Amino acid sequence: MTQRPENHVRMFRTVKNTLDLPDIMSNVSKILVAYSGGVDSSVLLHLMKDYHHAFGINVSVAHINHGLRGKESDRDADFCRETAREMGFHFYLKKLSLGKKHVSEHVLRSERYRSLCQVAKEAQAQRIFLAHHLDDQVETLLFRLFTGTDISGLSGIQPFRKPYFVRPLLKIPRNAILLEAELCQISYVLDSSNLLTHPKRNFIRRQLIPLIQTQMNPQVSKHLAYLSESFNACKVLIAKEVAALKRSAISGENRYSITQFKLAPKIIQSQLIMNLYREAVSGYSGLRREQIMLARKLLLSKKNEAYVQLPKGIICRKQGDFFLMENAKKGAKS
Template sequence: MHNPAVEKEFDRALEAILTRVFRMEDAKASVSFSLKESLKNARIAIAYSGGLDSSVLLHLAHRFAIENDCALFAFHVHHGLNPHADDWLAHCENECIRLGVSFDSQRVQIDPQSGDGIEAEAREKRYRALGEMCRKHDIPLLLTAHHEDDQVETVLLQLMRGTGVAGLSGMEASSHSPELLGDETLFLGRPLLSVSRKELASWLVEAGITHIDDDSNDDVAYTRNAIRHRLVPVLEDLFPGFQKRLFRTAQHAGSARRLLEEVAKKDFEACTSGKNSLNLEQLRLLNRERIDNLLRYWLAASRVRMPSTAWLVQAREQLLEAREDAQIDLILDGYTIRRYRQNISLGRTVESTGNQPHPLEIQWHGENRFRLHQWHGTLYFEESETGFDIDWLQRRKLRIEPYRGSAKLKLAGRPTKTLKALCQDRGIPSWERQFLPLVFFEDDLVYVAGIGISASRLKKNGKCVQIRWERDT
């Protein structure tokens, strides 16, 4: 007889996850929500390694799929790190064939010399492969077999790293994880998060289900294994049942994290001054704790790896306290935070080699965009009531040249000015100017990205096209 408590908790947790996933999908379609109706012909996948935890997940999800008339997929990632990896792949595929569960697998290459370590490298490659298989099979929800003991180990690991509230909250029951799965729409669900490893092992024995044993799980050279086999037994001896209490601590921290995110979102709305920019005058109205909270929220929204507290404090001091004419460039995880006048901006770091983009020619034949790789952005061509005359534009070859501040442009109703003056008028900082493309027809400057169209080529009625420049973010 299976432990009904495990099955009951799995069903409860999975229904909560599915409700979140499909309610959002129904909201986008503007239809009333019914979980029972949404599950019909729905597609759900699990990450299946063949180990104890994922074997329980496979069988619980299989039962749930049959009862609710939805399609179940199992995805396996072959890391190539263990000599038994081929046998594990065969075991997983055969088990899925026996159950009638759709199966897919993907092999990944792990770099043993990775600077982040084998654990981090394998995790990154594994989730990336799982995300790719979800997209291949049109899966909106991927389930993993993380359980209560995994949550405890995660919180302990984060605690040893000096983490804040976000780290102490551990793993969420359901979330988007685009940095892991490479997809902003795909959900990651953990329906076994409140079930212990001991309960899963007992359920598996009672069910008579076979599974593989990965001997690397006993290698205490890996940090998480060391926590599991060395630290947790000591804590259990000193504080029996501490796992449940630490699990509750993670839940409390999760509540605090969500509250901080709400505060940060409101502060962001008050301080934002454009795409990926914050206004310093508004920022200075906040206390230090709220500024740090907002900066973390701002960085996380751009998927920038979270910096240390010391880095964040130093960045705040430089951004807010440096003299007004100081040039602030803070490099972080492939991004640069810069200050210009009363704004700070965040953008991808562009390597400066001292070489300007090379001129090139384009001819518009109705395309909606031209990608300009050297300038790190895109020119969009959009129909409008004002702008370039369509017939004129289609018959002309245009030349794209790099920015030069001495070039001159006359905008409609404005005097002729140098581009340097026009950029200063619009608050375009110097580091953005070097990647503003200039559009020429023969020797005439007819358009400047971020500034506008020359008055000599502006048509105010009829069939027209506006050019719009958008930088990479």
């Protein structure tokens, strides 16, 4: 146990440095820890107990029971409830009613986050803490790189996604988390579904990353993390330029000047199209590169009246020197 103080203090310092970043804990008095019972969220919860004692932040715990693993799901829920009780934290349990055995990871994640937001409101928590770590960051970056993305995607997972979600472990590798659990004797449960995740992500996690580490660079995770920070800085600058273009181009409700649009660089034009589309669908859905290029081609064309069909019933319509993004039901011409 001689290593415990050094390992634990180093990890706590890393977490605190993340939480000290701008806006993350501003005016925050209560947090909600998303607790699956696995090793990552178990270590996060124990670190938050120390954070609670050090800074007086009120901590509540939420467990989302997907109900897809029968008795194992119930076992995890019971374990989380008992752990929260032993630590003196208020516990919230939400059970999802998905109605079928085979549910996509995307649907599961969306429902889980929706439920966590509901619990946060109930608990009056200003932030929701998630246990994503450095290995998750690297896996996500490589997955996006190989399956197609842009600068926004290569900026990776962010430590804070407004208005709620915080990832305090994002700079900590999983081997350090496992060491913390071992040295501090932190109990956790094993989730059999982790062995059945997306095959492409499984390949990256279990085969590709270890191969790169042994054959090319054992520090690849840190280098990719630095790269994502650089891309994020670029994303911030691009976002400012896109906001400026939107302000200069807007002409009435949801109506934008093509003359102003043409003055912007290609990357700013493309990102504005993406942003307006996301506003139209009221969510995080994105467009593929070819869909963005199709809309951009229309706006730069000499056509006077035309539109392109985009996913989720949205159309990008050109009307003379103006364009708009709207639901097709509001007036797409056949």
